[in-house]
Amino acid sequence: MQDGCQSRESELEQIQASILKMGGLVEAAIYDGLQCLVTRDLEAAAVVREGDRAIDALGRHIQCDLPRIVRLCAPCEGDLRLVLAVLRISTSLERIGDYAKNMAKRTSMLAELSPIEGSDAALRRMAREVQNMLRDTLDAFVTHDDGLAQEVLLRDRDVDQMYNALFREFLTHMMEDPRAITACLHLHFIAKNIERMGDLVTDMAEQVIYLVTGQMPDEDRPKGDTTAYLSKLE
């Protein structure tokens, strides 16, 4: 029985360590993906794209490992919540990694187009904020700090607001200069992808709250992306 307990604890520690490792890789992918984009560095972009395989492999490994771990810890509700939260968090991390890879993919295309003034700095700010949110969420996961996770939920609104501002800016550019359309369109997708990364981090933060409190936070927090309603420029 003692052995069972020990292996249960070490397995749970192991799975948390895997999430942290995956989270660290994803955090780096966000940074590197944006970095290669703004420096138009094609080699660095290839590294980011290649690196996504490791993230996906870790995600698959976590999921395939979970049934075995559940068998060790089944009687305890807290353990089971941890396992379910781990699965959902690893799914979110995989998707954030995909967005980072997609960002890196657009490097070669942006390298051929004229830069759009101010866009690099704005995207960098957005990406940095999402990176910080991700780091805090991983901290909240490890320390079981639902207060910190709750804070992350609120901060996602800032990311949404940055996205809204960029949406308007790109639209203005496109209307003023049709030659900027292709570049703006791609930059636009990148901004939207970063905004979606923020949503996925938010989903992770909700999982931390579920893990700690046993309750899923209420879904009705205000949504920050208002561009779906934007038919005209102010």
Next chain:
Amino acid sequence: MQDGCQSRESELEQIQASILKMGGLVEAAIYDGLQCLVTRDLEAAAVVREGDRAIDALGRHIQCDLPRIVRLCAPCEGDLRLVLAVLRISTSLERIGDYAKNMAKRTSMLAELSPIEGSDAALRRMAREVQNMLRDTLDAFVTHDDGLAQEVLLRDRDVDQMYNALFREFLTHMMEDPRAITACLHLHFIAKNIERMGDLVTDMAEQVIYLVTGQMPDEDRPKGDTTAYLSKLE
């Protein structure tokens, strides 16, 4: 023991029924979301947006119920795989529902803008294909048919190709007529959202394969969205 077995079976049936119910709602949301968009029907759009709450509530309910169910079925690896697949599938369904809601949200904005010729029919085709893929994936889930799930994986390429064609078309429109930029931009997002729904259905199909075979399918299937590389129009 007999009782335990019976309740285990009925719980597992129950959770599968919940997934099917959620899947049915999401399927309808894709159809209705696209329908209100092309008919510019604001009331129907409000119903789709409101309906997303039911989808999210079902998703939360499934996740919160799983620890209890796991306690009933823990010793059996097949059961545990089912539980994990259920969680991941319900997460994907929630996200597809979010995309359908987002589609409906854009109705009021598109109603104010001049229509873009041919776009409604193209979006309808894309959405119909994703809807069919979703239905087949749910069938494959219930009947444990990994062959059918494998077929769905392949069909996602068609959706990606439809998206690529639309991307080029919208880009051409925008360049030819700057007054079409705002409408094309929104239609573009809608097309991208449908393409992402296809990716999420693909993720669900992979979960069915994992459920039936115990193996996650290899990640390296070809990716169909090539627009990240598109800097010029052919």
